[in-house]
Amino acid sequence: MxxxxxxxxxxxxxxxxxxxxxxxxxxxxxxxxxxxxxxxDMATVQSGVVTEARSASEALNANSQAMNGVFSALSRAGIDRQDIQTSNLQINPVWSNYSNGEERRITGYRATNTVTARVDELDSLGATIDALVSSGANQIQGVTFGVExxxxxxxxxxxxxxxxxxxxxxxxxxxxxxxxxxxxxxxxxxxxxxxxxxxxxxxxxxxxxxxxxxxxxxxxxxxxxxxxxxx
Missing domain, CATH: 3.30.110.170 (Protein of unknown function (DUF541), domain 1)
Known part of the structure; x- marks a missing residue:
């Protein structure tokens, strides 16, 4: 048109x-x-895992285990490793809420790992998203469509x-x-x-x-x- x-x-x-x-x-x-x-004729999907634990190392270890499932799901969906890129990796403290004049303190840590994957077969895009979630991804940040x-x-x-x-x-x-x-x-x-x-x-x-x-x-x-x- x-x-x-x-x-x-x-x-x-x-x-x-x-x-x-x-x-x-x-x-x-x-x-x-x-x-x-x-x-x-193609799309990119941003997905990842957010985990929380008492220590930074525990949060990161739990996140890494879940992310291994995300990478496995992408591989089973036929997405090459070269079409997967880490777009965000963070470890941040989790602070207590301020109440009754008490000083805020760190109660734990949050680890975030997000990857961007290119999907060439759009007919399998919905199934790929389902596979990501079922394999451990608890964050889907968006889908962007494009033209090769x-x-x-x-x-x-x-x-x-x-x-x-x-x-x-x-x-x-x-x-x-x-x-x-x-x-x-x-x-x-x-x-x-x-x-x-x-x-x-x-x-x-x-x-x-x-x-x-x-x-x-x-x-x-x-x-x-x-x-x-x-x-």
Missing amino acids: FRALILASALTLPAATAFAQDDEPGRLSLSATGEVNVTP DDSAARRQARLNAVAELRETANLYADALGVELGGLLEFSESGGFRPQPVSSFARMESLDSATPVAAGQLTISVTINGVYAIED
Whole structure:
């Protein structure tokens, strides 16, 4: 699905002054966005284990044992070790609550270990999450969908944006009764924008696993152009 949106536009005409020889040509400044909706073909899952114990070493040992189960679950799900990366590892004291003027004190320690895993088979994403939880993970921080290769979609988004920029520049020129000159300035920016979830067929195909809908991602490219206005 292709879409193109106009973000902003500005028109500047030369001022009529006694010093006309110093005036610059009129300028027409426009911004246009080209968009392409794509279906994700991969995802990353952040999951991990939080444990508490009286000492830091006990908390870490308990956490390590549980994390071994997490790594085993990811391996059974067919995820390569090179697609798993530790994203957070912390040991923090647990403090008592402040009450009746008593000084707060350390009552134990909390160990947190989080990994980010790449999942290429989206049909198994829900089952993978279930396996993580059943193997010891007690923290799922989020699922992020992505596209392995967005080069073709990004190219189309650029073409959409350029076409919209040209069309809008000509529309303004005709409406104002002016003639466009050359393109004086040009720049680009862009990125992903998530779309509302709409992948019900994928949710049904996961059977009894945790339902996860990939929906769509929008690749957008915004361009900015400045045209000269002929006298």
